[in-house]
Amino acid sequence: MVTATIARWRAGGAARALLSIASGLLLGLILLSLLTLGLRAAGSPDALGAAAVDPGVYSAIAVTFGAAACAVAILVLLGTPLAYLMSRTRSRALPLVEAVVDLPLILPHTVAGLLVYLLFMRNGPIGSAFGSMGLTFEDAFPGIVAAMLFVGIPYYVGPARDGFAKVPFELEEVARTLGAGPGTAFLRVALPLAARECLSGAVVAWGRAVGEFAAVVMIAYHPFVISTLIYTRFTQYGLADTVAIAVVLLVVCGAVLVVLRRAAARLWRPDAPV
Amino acid sequence: MLLCEDCRVRAGDFLLRLDRFALARGEHCLVIGPSGAGKSLLLRTIAGLVRPESGWILLRGEETSTLPPEARRIGLVFQHYSLFPHLSVLDNVAFGLSMRGVGRRQRHHEAASMLDRLGCAGLRDRLPGTLSGGEQQRVAIARALVAGADLLLLDEPFAALDPGTRAICRAELRQLRRTLDLTVLEVTHAPDEAAPGADRVAVLDCGELVADGMYAALVDRPPDLRTARALGVANLLPEGLIEPGVGGWCTVPTASISIVGPSEAPYATEDRVLRGDVETVEPLGPVCRVRLRVEAPGGQASITGFARPEVGASLSAGLPACAVFPNAAVHRFG
Helix, strand or coil: CHHHHHHHHHCCCHHHHHHHHHHHHHHHHHHHHHHHHHHHHHHCHHHHHHHHCCHHHHHHHHHHHHHHHHHHHHHHHHHHHHHHHHHHCCCCCHHHHHHHHHHHHHCCHHHHHHHHHHHHCCCCHHHHHHHCCCCCCCCCHHHHHHHHHHHHHHHHHHHHHHHHHCCCHHHHHHHHHCCCCHHHHHHHHHHHHHHHHHHHHHHHHHHHHHHCCHHHHHHCCCCCCHHHHHHHHHHHHCHHHHHHHHHHHHHHHHHHHHHHHHHHHHCCCCCCCC | CEEEEEEEEEECCEEEEEEEEEECCCCEEEEECCCCCCHHHHHHHHHCCCCCCEEEEEECCEECCCCCHHHCCEEEECCCCCCCCCCCHHHHHHHHHHHCCCCHHHHHHHHHHHHHHCCCHHHCCCCHHHCCHHHHHHHHHHHHHHCCCCEEEEECCCCCCCHHHHHHHHHHHHHHHHHHCCEEEEECCCHHHHHHHCCEEEEEECCEEEEEECHHHHHHCCCCHHHHHHHCCCCEEEHHHCCCCCCCEEECCHHHCEEECHHHCCCCCCCEEEEEEEEEEEEECCEEEEEEEEEECCEEEEEEEEECHHHHHHCCCCCEEEEEECHHHCEEEC
């Protein structure tokens, strides 16, 4: 690879070589971390075997994936109309709305967790309302969903808004003249054309939710999600145990991510050459 | 078919005012005017996509100003046709039928028949992105017609086509209009091309309907300065150029103007003579089209006329020349 890079320099492809180096460094960082993890895990095969059959690990995976799926489902349900409105509105208040939507991106996740806790704790404005219906968030599955939902908002709404913005409004207007009501025009024209960006945003939001720790742990230490489990095992049992669990989680999460990415890529793209 | 009365439509700071605008069944009316005159807003208002602040829109004798677009049976075709890119041609054309709850087999049958009628039978399984401009335009019209529209609103539908395809599409539209007794309201920036197939033109300027009539008559004898400007009439001159000291404006048809060299200008004649400098010379086979820049105490203007080829050959930019035209050809107004 080094020889090839040098050859490219000599051939005058300096820009291309620089690009290769920059890309290679980042990819290398991720691959090196995975390699290190794999080597560490290979050094303690007993711990890896134990982790592979540990019900606690699979319970955490189930809680994490389930909560992330619920969070993304709510996000899609509520975030899609918001993204659509943001893409179609020319209001002066739009930059403010965009800033509010993006806020969870720049907040430290502990602060996001604090906000979620303040809202959803038993005495919080939302927590108390749901509490009267018997639904609690503190140290409960719904709390995990709430935290994942909160931090996932910009990851879904942003791409979905960009997707809708690419759909010319004229298409919906034409659909209206052809007999479609506003809702039908949205469902039959705008949504299918923005589906790829929406799904892509949902996958990223889901991935973000799966990896969330700080915001989740602030409201729901229990039941364990993957990140809480890893942190707990690390503080209680040390590196060997944690590494083995991390390998199992990496394999499962990686497989799910690949499947979701491929599903998103298969969707029709309005800008694709036909 | 269509009657707009006392309509006021607001779009931001822009106000479209239509005191009265009517279309008879089967009529083809062009809407022309400068950019920003409100032409597209007029179409969108009639289609129901924009609701008027006040006034009435009667469609097929019924008041429709509060009726949503889906209930108006109006076909709208934009310049870029707005075919749904994720649907095949057949599904595009069948879209309106599916909105009316027509079964899949029936709507595909009807859509295929309409495509066949417009000579697009071979396109049914293609995606819109693979079609040429002319094909997309036919499919867009087929889609509007299958949905039951008897009033077609066309927003510069031929602007993106090459001249040859434009001519074919215009002929097809004429044929279709006759066969199906369609009423057509078409926004165009090429009235010269569209006028032969149309019954009349409506001229919009700054949100107001300033003239309504036959295109040739309006161009030759515009009723006022606004109409003349909105129509882009050639040889719009300050009258002071012809009659020193007189205010107002006039037009002279290009065909009535002969361009001659300064030495050929008649001295004693009933004709009018304007002296100026040549701006451009365009050889057009048996004649040359020449544009002069005329400046006089009464004003300044560009004036275009025709010259014999041998005269045109002797002229070039900057040289003096004369525009000669009969006094009777001058149309004064304002």
